[in-house]
Amino acid sequence: MNAQLPGLFTGQFTVNGATRLYGTIGDPIRQLRLTAMMPQIFAAAGVNAVWLPFEGGAELLPLLLDGLGKLRNFAGLTVTTPHEAAVLRLLGRATRRAEAAGSANLVRRERDGTLAGDNVEGAGFVRGLEAQGHRLRGASVWVVGLGAVGGAIAAALCEAGVGRLLLTEIQRMRIDATIDRLSRHYPDVPVAEVATPPKGIHVAINATPLGLRPEDPLSFDPLVLSPDVVVADVVMTPAETPLLHHARTHGRRIHHGRHMLDHQVPLTLDWFDIDAKGLDVVALARAIGR
Numbered sequence: 287m288n289a290q291l292p293g294l295f296t297g298q299f300t301v302n303g304a305t306r307l308y309g310t311i312g313d314p315i316r317q318l319r320l321t322a323m324m325p326q327i328f329a330a331a332g333v334n335a336v337w338l339p340f341e342g343g344a345e346l347l348p349l350l351l352d353g354l355g356k357l358r359n360f361a362g363l364t365v366t367t368p369h370e371a372a373v374l375r376l377l378g379r380a381t382r383r384a385e386a387a388g389s390a391n392l393v394r395r396e397r398d399g400t401l402a403g404d405n406v407e408g409a410g411f412v413r414g415l416e417a418q419g420h421r422l423r424g425a426s427v428w429v430v431g432l433g434a435v436g437g438a439i440a441a442a443l444c445e446a447g448v449g450r451l452l453l454t455e456i457q458r459m460r461i462d463a464t465i466d467r468l469s470r471h472y473p474d475v476p477v478a479e480v481a482t483p484p485k486g487i488h489v490a491i492n493a494t495p496l497g498l499r500p501e502d503p504l505s506f507d508p509l510v511l512s513p514d515v516v517v518a519d520v521v522m523t524p525a526e527t528p529l530l531h532h533a534r535t536h537g538r539r540i541h542h543g544r545h546m547l548d549h550q551v552p553l554t555l556d557w558f559d560i561d562a563k564g565l566d567v568v569a570l571a572r573a574i575g576r
Contacts, residue, residue, distance in 0.1 A: 487512075
């Protein structure tokens with residue numbers, strides 16, 4: 287890694303009174319790649335900041351936001367499971383795509399102390415697909431699973447101008463709430479629920495946690511889809527999930543979950559107004575995350 291990124295970790299850094307505070311809140315968070323990546327990106331960019339892990343349940347979230355929001359050197363948080371939906375209700379304002387997603391995974395402190403939220407999880411996934419040459423504008427896309435990640439991806443797909451969005455979710459309240467939000471924020475995109483794999487789609491996305499464990503069943507059978515459908519997964523570990531392995535070994539094109547995080551990093555830096563000084567942040571994130 288050092289051979290590809292010469293000098294990345296050679297600079298000296300000292301925490302001082304001008305150091306900005308960032309972090310991640312979730313439960314659990316020890317498995318996350320981002321908390322290890324961001325300090326190294328800060329070092330590469332010469333940013334005087336630290337990234338801290340905050341692990342705790344639902345009772346911690348309002349206390350943490352209230353306390354950190356009063357600190358003038360607090361800059362922001364990334365938010366992960368299970369807090370993405372709850373945090374949205376605690377913010378002073380949020381972006382359109384966060385409102386459409388029904389969750390936020392980024393929180394920043396504005397100059398007046400207001401906490402503002404965005405959701406770039408779905409946008410990162412969309413950018414990752416597009417960077418791999420998969421055109422989404424006008425495409426027909428199927429998303430399976432509408433938890434926080436799936437809801438964010440659904441909103442980002444609408445923002446990207448897909449021609450049709452089809453959704454599958456076993457929880458009735460989730461599907462109803464998601465379709466309602468998307469219809470209000472993106473009325474020009476046809477959105478519908480489907481119970482079985484649809485015909486005529488271009489991209490099929492697993493947005494469920496299925497695939498994290500070897501014994502998990504497949505969220506859908508990729509072989510019932512047309513051979514030209516791109517099969518994508520949000521699960522990052524293992525890199526090639528059983529779904530993607532099954533699809534690839536039967537001649538399907540696949541898209542790995544790791545691209546979602548790599549392409550979230552520049553969006554995260556932009557939201558926090560962090561100058562990466564001309565670095566190829568996606569390549570840097572990819573190298574660090576190996």
